[in-house]
Amino acid sequence: MSIEHIRPREIINLGQPDTLLINVPATFQQGIIPDDEEPPFGMLRIAVASEEYGYKPALLDAHRGKLTPSEIDDVLYGLKPKSVGINPTSVNVPEAQEIAELCAHHGIPLILGGVHATLDPFTALKEDFPMALAVVKGKGEKAILHILDDIKNGQRTEKRGVYYQNAETSRRDFADYYPLDELPLIDQSRWVENPLIGGTVGINGQNVELIEISLYETAGCPFQCTYCATPALVGRNDGYKTYYRPNMDRILASTKLAVELGANAIHFIDDMAFVNPGHFRKFADGVEKLKLQNQLYWRGMTRASIIADKCSDEDLSILAQSGCWRIAMGVESGDEQILRRIKKGITTHQVREAVSKLRAVGIPQVKAFFIMGFPEETLEQMETTRKFIMELKQLGLTDISIFQFKPYPGTEEWQHLQQTNPEVLENLYYIRHGGSTNIVNRKIAKDASLPDDLKIAAVPSKIVREMVVKTLEEFYGH
Numbered sequence: 220m221s222i223e224h225i226r227p228r229e230i231i232n233l234g235q236p237d238t239l240l241i242n243v244p245a246t247f248q249q250g251i252i253p254d255d256e257e258p259p260f261g262m263l264r265i266a267v268a269s270e271e272y273g274y275k276p277a278l279l280d281a282h283r284g285k286l287t288p289s290e291i292d293d294v295l296y297g298l299k300p301k302s303v304g305i306n307p308t309s310v311n312v313p314e315a316q317e318i319a320e321l322c323a324h325h326g327i328p329l330i331l332g333g334v335h336a337t338l339d340p341f342t343a344l345k346e347d348f349p350m351a352l353a354v355v356k357g358k359g360e361k362a363i364l365h366i367l368d369d370i371k372n373g374q375r376t377e378k379r380g381v382y383y384q385n386a387e388t389s390r391r392d393f394a395d396y397y398p399l400d401e402l403p404l405i406d407q408s409r410w411v412e413n414p415l416i417g418g419t420v421g422i423n424g425q426n427v428e429l430i431e432i433s434l435y436e437t438a439g440c441p442f443q444c445t446y447c448a449t450p451a452l453v454g455r456n457d458g459y460k461t462y463y464r465p466n467m468d469r470i471l472a473s474t475k476l477a478v479e480l481g482a483n484a485i486h487f488i489d490d491m492a493f494v495n496p497g498h499f500r501k502f503a504d505g506v507e508k509l510k511l512q513n514q515l516y517w518r519g520m521t522r523a524s525i526i527a528d529k530c531s532d533e534d535l536s537i538l539a540q541s542g543c544w545r546i547a548m549g550v551e552s553g554d555e556q557i558l559r560r561i562k563k564g565i566t567t568h569q570v571r572e573a574v575s576k577l578r579a580v581g582i583p584q585v586k587a588f589f590i591m592g593f594p595e596e597t598l599e600q601m602e603t604t605r606k607f608i609m610e611l612k613q614l615g616l617t618d619i620s621i622f623q624f625k626p627y628p629g630t631e632e633w634q635h636l637q638q639t640n641p642e643v644l645e646n647l648y649y650i651r652h653g654g655s656t657n658i659v660n661r662k663i664a665k666d667a668s669l670p671d672d673l674k675i676a677a678v679p680s681k682i683v684r685e686m687v688v689k690t691l692e693e694f695y696g697h
């Protein structure tokens with residue numbers, strides 16, 4: 220029964236929700252949605268903010284629930300929400316359109332927010348979702364309150380970041396920020412189906428049973444990598460503040476709640492779990508005060524330059540003692556020229572330092588992410604990355620992911636390709652626009668890899684993919 224997927228459960232007995240937030244499935248990229256995807260934290264924030272202000276929100280995670288359009292239709296029919304909010308990215312606009320059409324069919328006002336709405340509000344509003352009431356550019360917590368008030372009062376009033384169909388097309392304003400410290404804690408037992416993910420991991424030669432929960436505590440990221448959409452999503456070039464952190468009491472309160480729900484491990488999925496050692500030192504103090512030391516594991520992302528240049532040996536010992544079992548870092552390339560080109564802000568020297576130092580203080584696992592096939596990247600430069608990865612393995616790197624570069628709207632690389640190689644952008648099957656595909660195409664189109672002969676790097680896509688596979692096989696010894 221698709222209604223079983225509705226959260227919070229009690230909403231079913233409380234009558235019509237003021238808004239039903241539907242996490243749009245993204246099936247095209249992977250064909251199959253894995254079982255351990257992260258919950259939609261943007262929607263969770265909106266839900267708890269609107270509940271705090273007296274509204275009755277509900278959440279349908281159609282992505283994690285793997286719901287079909289007809290199952291979503293059943294929920295709309297059964298629940299009859301007063302409005303629906305959806306969150307398409309650039310890769311699942313057609314899926315979102317199917318939901319939008321269902322809403323239009325039921326006469327339910329539709330609100331759009333998240334990646335696609337923020338990057339291109341007017342295309343979203345006028346071309347892709349002409350049936351929508353409004354789109355929100357940027358953070359949704361305050362904007363949705365405004366829209367729900369407007370719906371209640373039968374009006375459409377102006378507000379920063381809220382774009383109704385008649386909005387002035389010269390607008391670029393982002394929605395106002397909702398202070399993260401003031402946001403109610405997100406009780407995942409109410410809002411998320413199966414928030415705890417069990418698994419065994421090897422930590423210092425022992426198999427440890429982790430019951431892990433994901434948390435997303437910050438907002439944005441202070442950096443500006445050219446292949447990443449985050450700078451555009453946070454309004455970096457429009458003069459907005461790019462990174463917010465709540466205070467440590469808030470992060471510890473979320474941690475405590477996670478433990479109360481049965482977790483013994485936290486996965487901080489923030490773009491940057493910490494940007495200086497003060498952050499994890501305070502976290503370590505808090506874990507001790509909560510009497511959770513030696514009982515709680517955690518993992519998160521940071522940058523090589525932060526570990527190499529900002530952390531002393533003492534800082535890093537504290538990091539290890541705080542229960543951190545894995546640090547992951549976006550390294551992307553072993554070629555200095557590429558690192559400068561993508562504005563990564565790190566050097567290979569810093570990466571070597573970071574890996575060695577983390578392992579030396581006893582962090583059990585260090586993971587690095589790489590990308591091969593950046594625009595104009597040569598095979599030699601990818602080869603440099605391959606050799607660098609093997610060198611890092613010798614220094615103690617335990618895990619890697621390597622992605623083939625794919626351009627996404629909102630990134631500096633997308634703009635670069637628009638100017639230098641626009642025909643490439645016509646061949647990206649994972650970016651699909653309004654009306655061009657339907658449910659049948661989506662079900663059969665499982666392979667969203669780049670066409671073999673497409674040339675974004677200096678060599679065709681097939682060669683890049685072979686290099687990715689070769690490097691992974693060499694690293695993992697297959």
Ligand code: B12
Pocket residue numbers: 242245246247248249256257258259260261262264265282303304305306308309310330331332333334335337355357358359360362363435439446447448449488490625627628629
């Ligand atoms: C977690 C995550 C995932 C999870 C998604 C789980 C899920 N479905 O919910 C997984 C791992 C599955 C994933 C996969 C992918 N992802 Co992803 N992902 C993220 C990540 C890191 C965090 C999202 C998040 O929770 N943010 C935290 C919350 C608090 O912020 P938020 O989502 O922005 O929400 C705020 C506003 O946007 C707004 N808002 C959000 N939703 C709504 C809805 C309404 C109605 C309103 C009014 C407002 C609103 O208000 C929120 C609160 O302020 C983002 C990067 C990022 N920092 O956002 C990338 C990101 C969304 N992913 C991205 C990409 C490219 C992908 C992949 C295509 C990668 C790949 N090559 O496979 C795949 C696609 C998956 C697929 N199956 O096809 C890009 C999207 C770029 C684009 N132009 O579309 C991002 C932006 C990364 C980046 N920086 O470039 N991803």
Ligand code: SF4
Pocket residue numbers: 440441442443444447448449450490549
């Ligand atoms: S890739 Fe990571 S570090 Fe770079 S801008 Fe995006 S989120 Fe920030």
